[in-house]
Amino acid sequence: MPYLVRRAGHSIILLLVVVTFVFLAGRMIGDPAIVMLGPSATDAALEQLRNNLGLNDPLLVQYFRFITDLLQGDMGVSFRYGFSQMPADQFMETSGTPVMELVLERLPQTFYLAAVALSSALVLALTLGCLGAMWPRSWVDNLVNVLSLASVSVVQFWLGLMLILLFAVHLGWLPTGGYGEWYHVILPAIALGARPLGRVGQVTRSAMLDELSRPYAAAARAKGLPEHRIVSVHALKNAGIPIVTITGDELVQLVTGAILVETVFGWPGIGQLLVSSMSTRDLPVLQGAILTVAALVIVVNLVVDATYTYLNPRVSFSSRSS
């Protein structure tokens, strides 16, 4: 499939741009040796550390080492995790916890949260959207409209805090945060899933309204099919394309939204790792987390586009890009 090959090529170029950007930015924020050892370190110790880390090599050499390391799954070692009480001059490149390890440790939790949030939001959004289209101007229809408007107007982290205030502080039903039991996921999933719920619900409703007014729906009605069958069997499939598009869009939003929601709920995912690495100025972890999230988003976009070609073969992608 030439389109998909070209599309994948774009993704790889984009990823390379991000990698370059992250590398250069990492060199711009100051000497990592000073960040690691603190302002009180001696010049000799700093020089030793720079040599150990290869910071004295030319930039181009460092860049190629950065990329070859990445290709081998090596994103460097953390400045903070696993690096304690080590005399400065003995700091070796191998003393901290590998970033890859930290990222892989956190990634499943983020996937878990995103999967719960998105799947429950999708089920609810499809149901509400279909019901809203079946009974226009009913209370379900109004609910879908209000939800869609509210979901694009609310800040996710504030919604999370409001949920904590209501369900954890006042009612005491659920914990304020943390991870472990099944009920820990409820509040973060609601905070994260509210936006896709509103937007997918709205798109489902309008796509469904469109489909239900078409001749084939009238034909199905004329031959006596019950309305729920027309909706679920005939119309939903045809309304799928806009729904998939908006879902892919929301999936990308979900990945970045997770950064804030995880911070609010103390959820040990990649977003929290990213934010905490910023406050401790742990550059390798920050770079690793950013690259992971960016790669995830790029892959999600690619998959959505691939799904789109599959669902809608009529669209000529060669003409879309020109």
Add this chain to the structure above:
Amino acid sequence: MTQKLVTQTQPGNHGQGPLPGSLYGSETVEEDRAPKLTWKHYLLALVSDRVTITAVLFLMLVAIGAAGAGWLAPYDPVAIDIMNRFIPPLSGTADGSFHVLGTDQLGRDVLSRLMHGAQVSVSIGFLGATCSALVGITAGMIAGYRRGLFEDIVMRLVDGMQSLPSLLIALFVLFIIGGGYLNLVLVFTFLHWMVFARMARSLTLGYRDSMFVSAARVLGCKDRRILVRHILPNMMAPLMVLFTLEVAILILSEASLSFLGFGVQPPNASWGRMIASGRNHINTAWWLVTLPGTAIFLTALALNLVAGWCRNISDPVQSARWLTPKRGKKKQ
């Protein structure tokens, strides 16, 4: 001939979008399009729409509160009064001062901070959207009009940047260059111009071969004049809708970035910062988190409502529904 063409395609249409007059057949258009559909009609349609007028009034309230924060705010937003901290809303203090929305963990008046915070939050949203619109519309219009290599480059850039997670990039860039007002505007411009560029390009593409552009060209207009005086006014309606939506998005983004510590620096307030600092006291002082978040929510909601209304009113099919009853009433 050419002059007529130009006037026919854009009769007084400066920024209000395609006029709904086209719906009523050519004779009606000749008779009452120009005198009838003035800004008064839009105003009337706006006033009779209860939800939208509420949203507009709320936005005006926010704008007045923000612009006049210096005179209108009851207290100094950074004055610390440790004796009167955590005063709940609508309650007085021992020394007789009254705080409508209570005080925070340092005894600062929440209403005053909200008003000064509005200054920061709303103006960053507005300024960020304005800068991205300027960059994006310029790039998009030139790309759509000139086409060729420039268009290819711009559109590749737009495609590439739009498939990146903007909040993440904003976080990373702000981590490197540091937070603060101007940096936020800069980052927002850098990450949001593509939306405008994409729309401006596709709209320009639609107009570049149209009759009135050819006519202007025949008259000897330079490209810049054609773009600014002839094409741009016709694109204003959809661009204004997009602009309004972008302001809402940027206000939300500013809140998120401030929450993570990359907004304006303390002791200055912004709505996102207020939520961030109130978060630690969520158990004891609910209003510190609830109020600024509600302000963000309502402002974004109002902007979305207004954008929706603008979209309806500028859509020839939809606007007939909004504007015709008033026309009928006027005739009686």
